[in-house]
Amino acid sequence: FEWSDLEPVPQDDGPNPVVKIAYSEKFTDVFDYFRALLKNDEKSERAFTLTAEAIELNAANYTVWHYRRVLLQALEKDLRQEMRYITAIIEEQPKNYQVWHHRRMVVEWLSDPSEELEFIADILSQDAKNYHAWQHRQWVIQEYKLWDSELEFVERLLEEDVRNNSAWNQRHFVISHTTGYSDPAILDREVQYCLCQIRKAPHNESVWNYLKGILQDRGLSSHPGLLERVLELKETQCSPYLLAFLVDSYEDALETNNTRATLNQAQEVCALLAQVKDTIRREYWLFLGRSLESKYGPTAAPQSDAASSDAADQQELS
Amino acid sequence: EEEFEQIDFLKDRHVRFFQRSLQVLPERYSSLETTRLTIVFFALSGLDVLDALHVIDKDNMIEWIYSLQVLPTEDESNMQRCGFRGSSHIGLPYSSKGPGMAHPYDSGHIAMTYTGLASLLLLGDDLSRVNKRACLTGLKALQLEDGSFYAVPEGSENDMRFIYCAACICYMLDDWSGMDIHKAIEYIRRSMSYDNGIGQGAGLESHGGSTFCAVASLRLMGRLEETLSERELDRIRRWCIMRQQTGFHGRPNKPVDTCYSFWVGATLELLDVFQYTNYEKNRNYILSTQDRLVGGFAKWPDSHPDPLHAYFGLCGLSLLGEPELMKVHPALNVTQRAFQHLQQLQQAWRDNVSSCT
Numbered sequence: 001f002e003w004s005d006l007e008p009v010p011q012d013d014g015p016n017p018v019v020k021i022a023y024s025e026k027f028t029d030v031f032d033y034f035r036a037l038l039k040n041d042e043k044s045e046r047a048f049t050l051t052a053e054a055i056e057l058n059a060a061n062y063t064v065w066h067y068r069r070v071l072l073q074a075l076e077k078d079l080r081q082e083m084r085y086i087t088a089i090i091e092e093q094p095k096n097y098q099v100w101h102h103r104r105m106v107v108e109w110l111s112d113p114s115e116e117l118e119f120i121a122d123i124l125s126q127d128a129k130n131y132h133a134w135q136h137r138q139w140v141i142q143e144y145k146l147w148d149s150e151l152e153f154v155e156r157l158l159e160e161d162v163r164n165n166s167a168w169n170q171r172h173f174v175i176s177h178t179t180g181y182s183d184p185a186i187l188d189r190e191v192q193y194c195l196c197q198i199r200k201a202p203h204n205e206s207v208w209n210y211l212k213g214i215l216q217d218r219g220l221s222s223h224p225g226l227l228e229r230v231l232e233l234k235e236t237q238c239s240p241y242l243l244a245f246l247v248d249s250y251e252d253a254l255e256t257n258n259t260r261a262t263l264n265q266a267q268e269v270c271a272l273l274a275q276v277k278d279t280i281r282r283e284y285w286l287f288l289g290r291s292l293e294s295k296y297g298p299t300a301a302p303q304s305d306a307a308s309s310d311a312a313d314q315q316e317l318s
Numbered sequence: 319e320e321e322f323e324q325i326d327f328l329k330d331r332h333v334r335f336f337q338r339s340l341q342v343l344p345e346r347y348s349s350l351e352t353t354r355l356t357i358v359f360f361a362l363s364g365l366d367v368l369d370a371l372h373v374i375d376k377d378n379m380i381e382w383i384y385s386l387q388v389l390p391t392e393d394e395s396n397m398q399r400c401g402f403r404g405s406s407h408i409g410l411p412y413s414s415k416g417p418g419m420a421h422p423y424d425s426g427h428i429a430m431t432y433t434g435l436a437s438l439l440l441l442g443d444d445l446s447r448v449n450k451r452a453c454l455t456g457l458k459a460l461q462l463e464d465g466s467f468y469a470v471p472e473g474s475e476n477d478m479r480f481i482y483c484a485a486c487i488c489y490m491l492d493d494w495s496g497m498d499i500h501k502a503i504e505y506i507r508r509s510m511s512y513d514n515g516i517g518q519g520a521g522l523e524s525h526g527g528s529t530f531c532a533v534a535s536l537r538l539m540g541r542l543e544e545t546l547s548e549r550e551l552d553r554i555r556r557w558c559i560m561r562q563q564t565g566f567h568g569r570p571n572k573p574v575d576t577c578y579s580f581w582v583g584a585t586l587e588l589l590d591v592f593q594y595t596n597y598e599k600n601r602n603y604i605l606s607t608q609d610r611l612v613g614g615f616a617k618w619p620d621s622h623p624d625p626l627h628a629y630f631g632l633c634g635l636s637l638l639g640e641p642e643l644m645k646v647h648p649a650l651n652v653t654q655r656a657f658q659h660l661q662q663l664q665q666a667w668r669d670n671v672s673s674c675t
Contacts, residue, residue: 014412016378035409169523213512284594
């Protein structure tokens with residue numbers, strides 16, 4: 001390309017530049033010419049080619065990406081080729097915001113999400129928790145209604161790593177947007193799935209967060225038999241998360257039936273957490289114990305033993 | 319022979335680290351070009367936390383920051399693009415006073431407007447050269463229907479980070495006309511996850527960074543207690559407090575990282591429960607990521623320090639009451655001293671308004 005007609009535009013930081021980056025001659029040249037094109041808003045093949053050079057030097061420069069998109073449209077460039085281009089760049093720099101935004105724009109222009117799930121799966125195979133990748137995946141699935149095989153994908157990832165919190169989040173995303181959790185069969189299926197994963201890998205905050213998450217608005221103590229299963233698991237597959245679930249279950253029970261017995265059970269678990277099972281959060285569990293006491297203690301229905309229930313009956317009669 | 323971890327805080331090294339950050343950086347930092355103003359903020363606010371702003375030339379710094387303001391052109395046709403730039407990368411000639419120069423691609427960036435204003439503030443500037451009306455017009459133009467914000471008027475990704483930037487801008491300028499608070503609050507609520515943390519947007523995985531942005535924004539708006547019930551607040555407290563492993567991580571089952579000692583620590587402080595965390599383990603972790611030779615902090619031990627982790631490592635220590643450090647305002651993310659300067663400024667603005675009417 002011929003560049004001699006263009007006057008390069010240098011950066012000007014004034015007399016006292018701050019956080020100045022020392023660029024090589026090559027870097028400076030590319031961007032000095034880029035700035036010249038930008039100023040004239042030149043729409044040409046040489047401008048398009050230069051954006052690729054600028055991107056290679058600094059893929060985080062959002063102005064270069066925007067200008068490239070302007071050129072893609074003005075010059076009616078081949079968007080399929082652009083998809084190949086952006087695929088390669090994201091593989092090299094999967095934690096850059098601009099490249100994912102660019103891909104989203106190209107997918108939208110093409111109205112073609114057909115490569116997305118496979119591409120994102122590949123990125124996730126290199127880093128299963130890449131937030132950009134999951135964000136792009138959720139956008140594609142929701143925008144183009146590609147729900148059908150996502151639960152299967154989630155289960156595959158959870159088989160690879162049952163502690164992948166991003167995968168658990170995706171599980172919730174898929175189910176809440178498809179079947180939902182209102183159907184008791186679905187809810188029970190999910191509860192059983194969780195209990196199964198807990199038996200395999202008990203020390204896993206993600207599974208307990210998911211279990212609590214799908215039940216908490218209905219009431220943790222509302223799912224029949226769950227409390228008993230958790231108490232069983234407490235013996236062989238205990239964890240701070242199990243115990244926290246227990247405290248929360250007791251608190252949920254207290255909301256509808258405030259008894260000293262239940263309050264004591266909650267306090268016992270708080271004490272166990274503070275003293276033995278989750279000592280890093282000792283002060284928090286003690287605080288929680290105090291909060292429970294002050295919230296439920298004063299109005300708790302008294303302990304149900306012979307002496308106190310006789311006294312209660314006497315009171316009622318008079 | 320056991321190697322003991324050294325846990326002494328090397329204040330002077332960190333002062334020098336930030337001083338060097340403000341000078342010349344090698345080419346390998348080129349990806350930071352468009353965000354240089356945020357690096358300036360980390361260094362200046364870092365020096366402020368270290369009570370060492372005296373080592374820099376404040377007036378020069380203030381001039382350079384003002385040169386990044388995108389001011390209205392004579393005909394005001396670019397009002398919706400006003401704010402602050404991240405750097406001179408567009409190539410306009412240096413100018414620290416108006417009027418704005420017309421350029422097809424010159425516009426502000428929401429995070430640069432936020433860090434530009436915060437930097438001016440902590441340098442003791444009175445913001446009198448900020449075109450507030452232009453900044454707020456530019457800000458309003460960035461808000462989407464769903465309540466979240468773009469970073470730039472040309473379009474970009476949108477998420478909780480930019481809601482926080484918008485809230486800080488409105489808070490500092492004492493003018494909420496720059497955003498639709500109700501829509502922003504709705505976006506925040508929709509971003510609450512099933513696990514009680516807050517993600518970058520609806521359906522997304524809860525994360526320490528976005529949880530901070532959401533809670534701090536609500537606090538700045540003065541809407542924290544009215545938006546979230548006591549039960550919801552308790553649930554967020556629990557999610558946040560479970561992030562402590564030694565230091566803090568940003569998501570369940572992820573490794574700890576120094577910067578979360580601030581993102582999660584500050585959120586816990588805003589929710590009045592930071593006092594129940596384990597200070598010793600948190601402090602020991604942050605100091606294990608200290609670079610004893612070069613200064614600064616890294617995300618992990620034996621990794622390279624950078625201005626972001628250096629700044630948030632210090633803020634994490636400040637929350638813990640580290641003796642040589644200034645206190646940090648957990649919502650606005652500047653020193654309490656800078657915050658008080660802002661309050662005085664805003665009082666003067668209100669006095670001026672009432673004396674004119």
